[in-house]
Amino acid sequence: MPEESTWRSVFRNDLFKGKVALVSGGGTGIGKSIVIELASLGATVVISSRNEEKCHKAADELNALGFSGKVAAGPSTNIRKEEDIQKLISHVVERYGALDILVNNAGGQFISDSADISKRGFQAVVETNLQGTFLMCREAFNQYMRDNGGSIVNITIGNRNGMPGMMHSAAARAGVENMTASLCVEWIESKVRINCVRPGIIFTESGFENYGPAGEYFLEKIVPSLPAKRLGSAEEVSSAVVWLLCEGAGYVTGSVICVDGGGSYVALPLVEIEDKTNLPTYGYLPMKAKL
Numbered sequence: 061m062p063e064e065s066t067w068r069s070v071f072r073n074d075l076f077k078g079k080v081a082l083v084s085g086g087g088t089g090i091g092k093s094i095v096i097e098l099a100s101l102g103a104t105v106v107i108s109s110r111n112e113e114k115c116h117k118a119a120d121e122l123n124a125l126g127f128s129g130k131v132a133a134g135p136s137t138n139i140r141k142e143e144d145i146q147k148l149i150s151h152v153v154e155r156y157g158a159l160d161i162l163v164n165n166a167g168g169q170f171i172s173d174s175a176d177i178s179k180r181g182f183q184a185v186v187e188t189n190l191q192g193t194f195l196m197c198r199e200a201f202n203q204y205m206r207d208n209g210g211s212i213v214n215i216t217i218g219n220r221n222g223m224p225g226m227m228h229s230a231a232a233r234a235g236v237e238n239m240t241a242s243l244c245v246e247w248i249e250s251k252v253r254i255n256c257v258r259p260g261i262i263f264t265e266s267g268f269e270n271y272g273p274a275g276e277y278f279l280e281k282i283v284p285s286l287p288a289k290r291l292g293s294a295e296e297v298s299s300a301v302v303w304l305l306c307e308g309a310g311y312v313t314g315s316v317i318c319v320d321g322g323g324s325y326v327a328l329p330l331v332e333i334e335d336k337t338n339l340p341t342y343g344y345l346p347m348k349a350k351l
C-alpha cells in the first residue's frame with residue numbers, strides 16, 4: 061500500500077478529472093492498484109465485489125490518502141448473478157450520472173488437474189470470468205456507453221499456451237479476449253473502446269492467500285522459469301490498464317497487452333511431466349528408432 065508521499069503515477073495528474081469509473085474487485089490486489097491510479101488522476105471510482113464491507117474499508121483507506129479523485133464502495137455484487145450486475149450498473153449511473161470507464165478485474169479460479177474438475181466447478185469459473193465479464197460489459201453498454209461512449213479494460217490471465225493446472229480459467233479468459241475482439245467492432249460506432257490486459261504472475265497478498273501452500277509450491281517452480289526471473293507488481297499491471305483507458309490510446313481497441321515479463325513465451329510448470337518417453341513413436345524408417 062503506497063503512502064501519499066511515495067505514490068507517483070507516471071501519468072498526467074488530471075488525466076481522468078471529471079470521469080466516473082467502475083472497477084470490479086477494486087478493494088484488493090491488482091484492482092486496488094488500478095483504483096489508486098484512477099483516483100490519483102482525478103476520477104471518481106466506484107469499487108465493488110461480493111464483500112461490501114471490504115470495499116468500504118478500502119474506500120476509506122484510499123480516500124484518507126488525499127487523492128484529487130474520490131473512491132466509493134458500490135453495493136455487494138456477485139458477478140455470477142445477472143441481477144446483481146444490473147443493480148450495480150444502475151447504481152453507478154444514477155448516483156454519479158455517468159459510467160465512462162469500466163475495468164472488469166474481478167475474477168478467480170482454483171488450481172486443479174483438469175480430470176478432477178467437477179461440472180459445477182467448471183461452471184463456477186466460466187460464470188465468474190467469462191459470463192460475469194460479458195454481463196458487466198453488456199449492462200455498461202446498454203445503460204450508459206451506447207449513447208455516451210466509454211472505455212473498457214478486461215483483465216485476463218495467461219492463456220497463450222493454455223494453462224495446465226488452471227485449464228478452466230485460461231479457457232474462460234481466452235473467451236474474454238475473443239469476446240473483446242467482437243465487441244470492439246460492434247461498439248465502435250458508440251465510441252466505445254474495449255481492450256484486455258493479460259497479467260503474468262503478479263504478487264498480490266489477496267490473490268496468493270487463495271492458493272495456500274499450493275501457491276507457494278508452484279511459485280518456487282514458476283519464478284525460475286520466467287524470462288524476467290521475478291514476479292510482477294500490481295503497479296506494473298495498473299499502469300498498462302490506465303494507459304489503455306486514457307485518451308492517448310484513442311486508436312487502440314480490441315488489443316491484448318501482456319504484462320508478464322515474457323512469461324507468455326515459455327510453458328509455466330504448473331503441472332509436472334514425468335521424465336520418460338510419454339508418447340509412442342509412429343513410423344517405419346530406421347532413423348525413427350533414434351527419436
Ligand SMILES: CCCCC/C=C/C(=O)SCCNC(=O)CCNC(=O)[C@H](O)C(C)(C)COP(=O)(O)OP(=O)(O)OC[C@H]1O[C@@H](n2cnc3c(N)ncnc32)[C@H](O)[C@@H]1OP(=O)(O)O
Nearest residue numbers: 167168169170178180181184185188261267268270275278
Ligand atoms: C500460483 C499460480 C498463480 C496464477 C496466477 C493467478 C492468480 C489469480 O488469479 S489471483 C486471484 C485469486 N482469487 C481467487 O481466485 C478468488 C476467487 N475464486 C473463487 O471465488 C473460486 O475459485 C470460484 C471461482 C470457483 C468460486 O468458488 P465458490 O463460490 O466457492 O464456488 P461454489 O461454492 O459455487 O462451488 C462451485 C463448484 O466449484 C468447486 N470448487 C470451488 N473451489 C474449489 C477448489 N478449491 N477445488 C476444487 N473445486 C472447487 C466446488 O466444489 C463446487 O463444485 P461441486 O463440489 O461439484 O458442487
Ligand SMILES: NC(=O)C1=CN([C@@H]2O[C@H](COP(=O)(O)OP(=O)(O)OC[C@H]3O[C@@H](n4cnc5c(N)ncnc54)[C@H](OP(=O)(O)O)[C@@H]3O)[C@@H](O)[C@H]2O)C=CC1
Nearest residue numbers: 085088089090109110111138139166167261262264266267
Ligand atoms: N495475481 C496474479 O498473478 C494474477 C491475477 N489475475 C487476475 O487479476 C484479477 C485480480 O487478481 P488479484 O488482485 O491477484 O487477486 P484478488 O483475489 O485480490 O482479486 C480478485 C477480486 O475479485 C473479486 N471477486 C472474485 N470473485 C468475484 C465474484 N464472483 N463477484 C464479484 N467479485 C469477485 C474479489 O472480491 P470478493 O472476494 O470480495 O468478491 C477480489 O477483490 C483476477 O481476475 C485474477 O484472476 C490474472 C493473472 C495473474
